[in-house]
Amino acid sequence: MTGQDGPWLDSAAGRLVRPYTISNGRTRPSTAMDLLTLVMATGTTPLGYLGPEHAQALDLCEDPTTVAEIAGNLGLPAAVAKVLLSDLVDCGAVTTKPPMLHDNPTDRSLLEAVLDGLRRQL
Template sequence: MTMVGAEAEDEHWLDDAAGRLVRPYTVSNGRTAPSTPMELLSMVMATGRAPNGELEPDHAEALILCGSPMTVAEVAARLRLPAVVTKILLSDLVDAGAVRTRSPGPTAEPTNTAVLESILNALQRRL
């Protein structure tokens, strides 16, 4: 049985067992650093403003996830992308005015085990 059109193209880039077959640097257009600095514990949320032009699929999915506040780490886990690639996608959305970020508060130190356990528990509940 042969596939035609978009179905054949999707079959080439997706695999049910392996997941995404597109390299992460392709998603970020080869960029290795976000234009907006953010941490894994930074909160991101959609502003309600629509970015100019059409969004790439990964940008659109990230924007949908930002409909409710969540951390950069949560967005990365849901997109199943490396954190640095997710930061690049989110910084593109920040530059477009579609997403805003908030740095973690002083109580959310990266070495604070209570915060890390809370994030891990939240990720386990969602995935």
């Protein structure tokens, strides 16, 4: 384990805490959202202790960010990230906005833009 990984990660084994532990065993978020839902911090400080993953998720929401991006940055399954984000919605720390859908989601130019973005990430 390296110093920057913290107590929950091991460089060889990966995450030492199971995802269902992070979400307190919950598998369904209280707020409906999909992978393209935009999440943004409201500036309201959550009352009470939510956990380190909640704080990390909240930090990622300073600018509008999709659920998929947050899940990827946290290294968590999307379902677990949705539960964490719904906790933050419930306490008023973040707000969600449905994705702005393109008129034609199978439009070639849109798909090429997504592919280019993914290639830049790799």
